[in-house]
Amino acid sequence: MKKLTIIGSGPAGYTAAFAAARAGQAVTLVESEALGGTCLNSGCIPTKTFKSSADILDKFRHMSEFAVTGSSQAAIDMARLLERKNRVIRLLAQGLEKSCAHLNVAVARGRGRLVSAQQVQVTAKDGSTQRIDGDAVILAVGSRPLELPALPTDKRHILTSDGVLNLDRVPASICIVGGGVIGCEMACIFRAFGAEVTVVEGQNRLLPLPAVDEEISKLLHRELKKAGIKVETGVTVSRAEVGDGMVRLHTEAASGERPSVPPPFEVESVFVTVGRVPDTEGLGLETAGVVCDARGWVQTDVFLETSVPGVYAIGDILGPGKIMLAHMAAAEAECVVENLGQQSKPCDYSLVPSAIFTTPEIGCVGLSEAQALAKGRNVRCVRLHMRELGKAHAMGEIAGLFKLVIDAESQAILGAHICGPHATDLIAEAALAIHMGASAEDVARTIHAHPTLAEGFGDLCRIARLA
Template identity: 65%
Template sequence: MRKLTIIGSGPGGYTAAFAAARAGHSVTLVESAAVGGTCLHTGCIPTKTFKSSADTLEKIRHAGSHAIAGCSGAAIDMPALLARKNNVTGLLASGLEKTCASLGITLMRGRGRITDCREVVVTTQECSMPVASDNVIIATGSRPLDLPSLPADHKYILNSDDVLQLEHVPASVVIVGGGVIGCEMACIFRSFGAAVTVIEGQSRLLPIPSVDAEMSKLLLREMKKTGIRVELGKTVSSAVTEQGVVKLVTGAARPQDAGQVAAGMLEAEAVFVTVGREPRTQGLGLEDAGIAMTPRGWIEVDDCLQTSMPGVYAIGDVLGPEKVMLAHMASAEAEHVVAHLDAPAPCDYSVVPSAIFTTPEIGCVGLSEEQAAACGLPVRSTLLQVRELGKAHAMGEIAGVFKLVTHAENNTILGAHLCGPHATDLVAEAALAIRTGATADAVAHTIHAHPTLAEGFYELCHKAARQ
C-alpha cells in the first residue's frame, strides 16, 4: 500500500483519488476550493446546463414546425437558470464528497505546497501541517487567461467564469476568441436573445489542428444563419467602458495584413474574453522544489507524466496545450498514473475524442485530413450530409456533415469529424472503431438501428467502403 497525496480535485484529481483508493492505497486529496474543480463549477457542467436551456428555448420557438401550438413568448429566466445550474453542480459535488468518504479518502481543505516527493505541506485556515507521501500527483488545472489589451473588470469585460454568473442577458455581446469556449458561448447567448459578434484572430473558427476545416466552415455558415456576426483575422487593440457600454477598437491580427484589414469600432453591453487558459501553479512551491516548468508556467512531464522530480506526477490542464486540455483526458491520465505507480509507462494520446457543444454540435476523433496527409499517409476522405438521414428530418435538425478520413490502401479509419445533432454522443462509436483498428468495411457490415442518427456513421462507412 502506498501513501498518495493528490493536489486538486477536478476530474483528474478525484479520478486519481478514487482509482488509488480502490486499489488499496492510502489517499489524501487536497483542495482549496469546491470539490470537482473547473469542470464541475465553471466549465463543462455549468456550460452544458446553459446549453440545455438554450436548446430547449430553441425547440419551443420552433414548436410550430412540429405541429405544436401555443408556445409563443418563451424567454430565458436567468435567475432561475443560475439556481438550476447551482443545484446541478451542488448535487454532483456532494456526490463526489460522499464517494471520497465511502472510499476512506482523506479530504483536506487547504492549499498544498510540495517540499519534496515524500511530503506536501497543507495550509488550512487554522494551521499548516505536513502530509507524508510515497507519491504526489499535481492536478490543479487552469484558469481563464486575461488579454493585456482587454483585462477583465468582471462587470462589463468578463472571463468565462464571470459569464456563468450573469443575472441578465446582455442586449449585445462581443466575444473575443473563436475557439471552443467562444463559439459555445456565442450559440448559447444568441439563443438567449443577445446580439452576438465573435472576433477571432485566425482565418477560421475553431482554429485547432484536431478540428477538420470542413467543420469550421459549416459552423461559420450555421452561426451566421442565426444572426451571429463573425469577424475573422481580427483582434482587439484597445477597449474603454463609458456609461455601461464597452467600446472596442479592432484591427488586423497579423501586422502583414494591416493593409487589407481596416481598423474598426465595436460597441457592446458586455465583452466575453475567451482567448485561452493559464496554469494554476501559484503557491505549489514548484520552483523551490526544482520541478521544471515551461516559460509560460505549465508543468513539464515525461511520457509517463512524471515531473522532473521522481515520484511526483502531473495530470490534466496544468500540463498545458502540449498535451490535451480536456476533462476526459485528465481522467484518463489519472487512471494511467495510478495503474503504473510501480512501473511508470508512457501515456497513450492516440485516440482522444473532443466534444464541442455548439449549434450544431461537433465531435472529432483521430486525425484530420490535413494531419493524416502531413504524416505521409495515403488519405481518402468521405462526406455524408446529415440531411440524408431520415431521423434528422423527423427531428427537424438537418444541418451538418459527417466526414471520415481513411487509409486509401486498406480503408482503416484514421479520423472521424462529425457536425450535426448529437455529434458529441455519436463520436464515441468512431473512437472505438479507431481504437480497435477497424476498417470502414467492418462498420459497414455492422447492422445499425433505423431510424437513428447513429446510422449516419454506418452510412458514412458504407459510402467509404464502396469507394
C-alpha cells in the first residue's frame, strides 16, 4: 500500500485524499485550520449563503409585482445571517470529517512543511512537531487575498474579501476595489442588503477575464447600474485616508484611455478584491527545491508534478496561469491521483465552466468570441435574449442573454455564454454538449421541457441550426 501525504484540505486537497483512499492508498491530510479550505470557510460557500439572503431580499422588495400583499420593509439581520453562514459551514465541515473517518484518511492538525517527496513535517499550534513519511506529497495549500500598499487593510474600514464575510452590520456606503468575480458578487450582495455601492476597476470593463465574453460584461455593467451600483472602469485607487469613521479615496486613471477620473470621495467601508497570492509561507518550497515563478506560484509539468519528483501541486497554488476555480482544483486532484506513478494523462484545461453569482448570474464555458477569433477560427455567433422565454417572464427576471460561439465551417460549438437567472446551473448542458462534441443540430433535436429556462439553450441551438 502506497502512502500519500496531502498538505491542505480545500477542494483540491480533500478531493485528492478521498480519491486516493478509495484507490487503496494510505492517506494523511495535513491541515492547520478548519477542513474545507478557502472555498468552504471564506469563499464559495459563505458568499453563496450571503447571496441567497440577498436574492430573497430582492424578491421581498418586489413582492407587489407578484400579487403578494403585506409588508415589503424587509431588511437583513447580519447577526442572524452570520449565524446561518457559520451553521452551513459547520454542517459541511462535519461531512468532510465523516468522510475522512469513513475512508480512513488520517488528519494531521498543524502547518505542514515539505522536507522531501518522502517526508513532511507538521507543526501544531502548541509548537509540537511530527514527521510524516510517505511515497509522495501533494501540495494543495491554496491562496489568500492580495493586499494593496495604497489600501492597507485594518479589518474595520478597509477589508479583504475574508473580512467582509464577518461583518456584523451593513455599511451605509461601500467602495469595492476590483471589478472581477469577487468584487462584482459582493457589489450585488451588499447593494441588496441596502448599502450604496461603488465599484472601481482598473481595466476597461467589469469581469476583465478572457473566458468572460465582452458582451456579457457589458450586460452585467448595465444591470448593475440599473440596480443603483456606481461603476468606474479604467480607474485605480491611489490613496486612502481614514478618519472620523470614513475612508476618503483618491483615484487616478489606469491608462491614457480615460481622460478624467472621479474626484476624491468618501465611503464608510472599502472592500479590496483585486486578486490573490499563494499561501505558501513556511511551506519550505525553496529548501525542498520546488520551483516557483516570480510571484510565488508553483510551477508543474502537464501531469502537475513539480520540479521535485514525487511532489505534486494542485489548486490555487498553481496561480492564474492555470484556472483558479474550486471545481478545477477538484479535477486537478483526480488527475494527479490517477497519474501517481504512471503519468499517462495530462491535466485538461480546455473546457472549464465558470459560474459567477452576480445579479443576474453568469455562466460560461469554452471560447469567448474574442478568444475564438484570436485563434484564427471563422466564427459566427447566435443570441437569444432571456426575455424571449415564458418562464423568465413568469419569474419576473427577464434581463439576460444566451450566446453561442460556433465554428462557421464545422458547425461545432466552441463556446456558450449565459447571463440571467440560474445561468450558473444552465451552463452545465452547454459544457456537456461541447465535451461530447455535440453540434447545435444535436442539441436542437433534444427535446427540452417547457416552460423552463433550460429550453433557452435548446432554442438558441435551433436558431443556430436554421441560421
